[in-house]
């Protein structure tokens with residue numbers, strides 16, 4: 050789960066990480082008030098779950114309340130397009146008003162899990178700011194790394210070495226060691242999967258601040274963090290994914306033209322691969338789970354067909370726990386109920402597959418039945434308008 054910058058900074062502050070003072074606001078008047086309360090120069094920052102906001106016009110410096118209000122008026126309620134949002138952008142519903150800092154240097158600091166090493170990995174660079182991906186790709190030697198052993202924990206000498214590696218002065222290194230300790234504690238206590246500070250800044254006075262903050266929380270850990278689960282912002286999620294998760298279905302939006310209804314994640318992967326191999330791309334996949342009940346299948350159809358990118362649907366279900374004839378009944382009932390208006394290809398294999406095919410053929414619905422996976426893929430790709 051993703052959270053907003055203002056939420057991430059409130060969390061970090063609890064762990065002693067220095068962040069610029071700020072207030073979140075949803076209206077122009079609240080922005081004006083926040084700027085007045087903070088005093089002096091402020092930054093108005095669009096709160097969306099995507100980076101690159103500076104490049105898209107979502108980060109604006111203002112010398113006072115009126116200028117801050119003007120910037121907020123230009124952002125609030127409007128879509129913000131950044132290199133990470135796609136062309137449609139995301140609607141800005143909140144802005145974060147922070148005290149503007151004078152920046153002497155921008156660093157990069159990122160914490161994530163290194164699965165291969167089974168350790169937390171800290172990455173740091175003196176080349177922080179907006180182009181860290183470029184640094185990693187072109188000059189990887191400028192990206193310093195530190196593994197944190199889960200048993201020994203974070204040791205100050207390792208933090209000091211990293212700080213000196215970044216070229217910090219001795220007094221700054223002390224602040225850095227403490228700041229990194231706070232980040233690591235936050236990462237571990239919150240069950241995060243990513244904590245990224247880009248940029249970490251040094252002011253002309255030699256102070257360090259987390260100027261930006263991105264935190265991803267591990268969904269599997271949310272069960273033990275009721276307070277963090279509340280930070281979820283449904284506006285930032287794909288509406289159909291939210292609708293599916295409410296009824297216990299797993300829906301993932303993709304960018305192709307073929308809607309996929311499957312049971313089980315492994316079959317979903319195989320189905321997407323074979324659609325790709327047949328020359329088209331999946332528009333989404335919807336995992337109805339092991340059970341694949343009639344209700345689940347009906348709801349799944351409703352969700353799939355709301356996706357305007359879907360030009361044909363492939364149902365690919367393996368009847369193991371659930372019998373294929375039951376699934377076929379569900380598919381038939383659902384197709385009738387939702388007034389299916391795109392071509393449908395159905396492949397059912399497993400228990401009672403023969404009876405299932407007979408039911409589908411007798412239904413007189415405009416659907417195609419397939420036995421083999423490659424055959425199903427070819428049929429659905431043709432039905433969706435052919436190869437790309």
Ligand code: GDP
Pocket residue numbers: 092094099100101102103104108148149150151152155178179247248260261262
């Ligand atoms: P992002 O573009 O979404 O990554 O948003 P950031 O919060 O990282 O801001 C982008 C850039 O705006 C930073 O790298 C800074 O150069 C600039 N910026 C943000 N806040 C301040 C500030 O308080 N003072 C100054 N001078 N620049 C800022």
Ligand code: MN
Pocket residue numbers: 100101178247248261
């Ligand atoms: Mn940033």
